[in-house]
Amino acid sequence: MAAKKIASTENVLTTPERVKSGVPGLDELLDGGIPKGSLVVVSGDPGSGKTVLCMQYLYYGAKYHNEPGVYISLEEEVDELVNMASYFGWNLREQMDKGMLEIENIELYDFDKLRNTIETLTEKLGAKRVIIDPGVIFRLYFEKELDARKRILSLGRMLKRLNVTSIITNEISLDNSSSLFGLEEYVADGVILMYHTKLQEKFIRGTGILKMRNTKISENLHPVRIDREGVHILAGQQLFEDVK
């Protein structure tokens, strides 16, 4: 009885260890970082910065935190990603040569291959960070919604078992709120929304945290900048603050 009490007190007091995202401003919106071992979905408009953010997260972990990472690309080729990253000064090849990163382009026809590749590469590298981009394509693997649901849940469980902190991206138009939440968001521990929307005569970038388990999150939408150093979130400002 006494032991039980101690255990429950410990549970209340324990806050999860946090993984630093490498994206300036993001950790401030997340009470210090992404809870270790979480599955996070980054959902957003086309061109909102999902891929850059994922690459930044992975590169930063490998280079500055000694945390190996695996990037599963369901769309862009490895060379395309390496080139994109070099624009931001991130030398992916160097990290790949050191055994800190693996990038794998997987064709869209075999869900089991996707699972096996993630598992094999994660174990090979001792990876702590995993990206699947763009993850929304999952649904195209399956004819039946029920099958999709089962398999996505099992993928989520596998990522937990591997003890990685993972990001799956989801391409959606946030303007069309009827299509906002897919299955992945419900399975996820956290959802980060990335906006790239037209406001009057220009496009603006923004982000907001829809949910993050075990975390006190910012309730606001914040402006986002993408420049030669990658994605930055202006955590001290609110989106539309300066819009007349």
Ligand SMILES: Nc1ncnc2c1ncn2[C@@H]1O[C@H](COP(=O)(O)OP(=O)(O)OP(=O)(O)O)[C@@H](O)[C@H]1O
């Ligand atoms: N190599 C690069 N050079 C210059 N700008 C870049 C580069 N890569 C990305 N960007 C900028 O970052 C923006 C976001 O790109 P990113 O590919 O991350 O968007 P995304 O949300 O992944 O888009 P999609 O839904 O098409 O996958 C681009 O629209 C572009 O403005």
Ligand SMILES: [Mg+2]
């Ligand atoms: Mg992308």
